[in-house]
Amino acid sequence: MKFRGDNVNTTIIKDFLLQLAFIAVLILSMQIFFAERSNGENNRRVKIILSVIFGVCILFCMSFPVYTNSDFHIDIRIVPLMLGTLYLGSRTGIILSAIIILYRLYLGGVAELLTTTLVLVCSMPVFLYALEYFDKGNKYKRIQISLLLTVCYCLIGMLTVFVLRGFTLQALQVQLLHFTISIAVVLFFTALNETIQDIIRKNRQLQSDVKEAEIAFLRSQIKPHFLYNALNSIAALCLDEPRKAKELTYDLSQYLRSGFNFKQLGSLTTIENELELVKAYINIEKARFGPRLGVEYDVEANMDILIPPLILQPLVENAIRHGLMSNLRGGTVKISVKQEEDAVIHITIEDNGCGMSERQRDEILKLNADKTGIGLWNISERIRLLYGNSIRIESAEGMGTKVIFDIPAQTVRQIGG
Structure with a gap:
């Protein structure tokens, strides 16, 4: 398609490639960079940053359009507008539309402003309506929806130009060029973005599976460890206090019947249990x-x-066996579970036993295959895997030991929705 010769065609191609490269570098690199940070409270910040990036892409495209002749210039602002609306939601789509209109007003030109406004007013309701289907669709369904929306946007733009500026063969050529390039670019970016998102989802699933397997292994270590010590304690009472041993065995069996059934709670249990x-x-x-x-x-x-x-039980066991019972006089273990105002559960297991040195504190969180005690290392690893936190140990020889950690407050109701 020629407008002023081969040199003009070369310039048009270069201008489009410049816009394409700018969008690709900003949008795709940022989505990959922020992919692992998109969860919870952090997700809102990521969306804001990505929205700003989409807005910058729109401003760049509108600032450096492709000039086909003295009367017509086109750009691919449809790409950041489409991706921002479909992937970040209706609020982002409306904000990006407002940016386009305000910047068009700043650039001047009554006809251009009117054309831009009419195209957005007519096409954005369709975009927002398609959001629900886009969110529920698979990879190929999403690509189809994005292509249909691009066709809708381009057709509305074409009709608006013809109505406001009249129909000419040159205008038709320009609109067909814009239509073709927009379809190709949207197809490219949507397919590439969906591929990246698919890779990220699979990677997250693999990480989740590995983490669950590791947590299950760590928990499986604690179960026999607890039972071994509990049964040894009961056995020690069998000769001197058989009735007490019987009562404790019954209490233990009653608890084990319900206490180790964590499947229905997604491998979590309540503070009460x-x-x-x-x-x-x-x-x-x-x-x-x-x-x-x-x-x-x-x-x-x-x-x-x-x-x-x-x-909690392994920490209490560690406090009793290694902290208190190392002294002939024994001592007291204090179990503190407090809910803070910032939706955090603050847990402290404290004893006034023999305490430990700084070197012992450093060594105790390292897994040592020569030792049978795995309590503190196990708990520390599970908290790190689940919440990214670590336990803190405060201790002084002859004064006692305090183990502290925080976890987010989450109820059964929140898990169930």
Whole structure:
């Protein structure tokens, strides 16, 4: 399609490639960069940044249009407008439309402003209506929807130009060129974006599967560890206090019947259930150690809040066996579970036992295959995998030890929707 010769055609191609390259570098690189950060509260910030990037792309396209002759100039603002609306939502689409109209007003030209406004007023309702189907569609359905919307946008633009500026063969050529390039570019970007999103989704699923497998392995280590110690404690009572041993065995079996069934809660349990396990374990240990073992509870939290199962009991066990019972006089373990105002559960397991040195604090969170104790390392790893946090240990020799960690408050109702 020629307008003023081969040199003009070369310039047109270069101008379109410039717009295409600018959009590709900004939009696709930013989407990849922010892909792993798009969750929760952070997702809103990512959307804002991407919206700004789409807006910059629109301003660039409108600032450096492709001039076909002295009367006509075209650009591919449809690409950032389309992607911003379909992937970031209706609010972004409306904001981007407002940016186009305001910038067109700044650039001047009554005919151009009227054309731009009419095209957006007629096409944006169609875009917003298609959002629901786009969100629910698979990769190929989304590509089809984006192509249909591009055709709709270009046809509306073509008809608007003909109505406002009259029909000429030259105008038809320009509109057909814009139509062809817009279809090709939208197809390219939508297909590429969907491919990137598909790769990211598969990568996230693989990461999630690996994390779940690792957490399941860590939890499986705690179960036999807890049972081994609990049954040893019961066995120690069988000769001297068989009735007490029988009662504790019955209590333990009753708890295990319901306490280890975490499947229905997505591998999480409530604070109430976790504290029941802690109390069952402490009852067993108190029967063994008698008045040497004291316990204090300081719980100020919604008991329905979900936490990882078997996360308190190993810490309590560690405090009792390695902190308190290392002293002949014993001591007291304090279990604190408090819900903070910022929707965080603050958990502290504290004892006034023998404490530990700084070197011991550094070593205790390292997995040592020569040791049978895995409690603190296990808990630390599970919290890191689930929440990205780590436990904090405060201790001094002869003064006791305090283990502290925070997890987000999440209830059964929130999980179920």
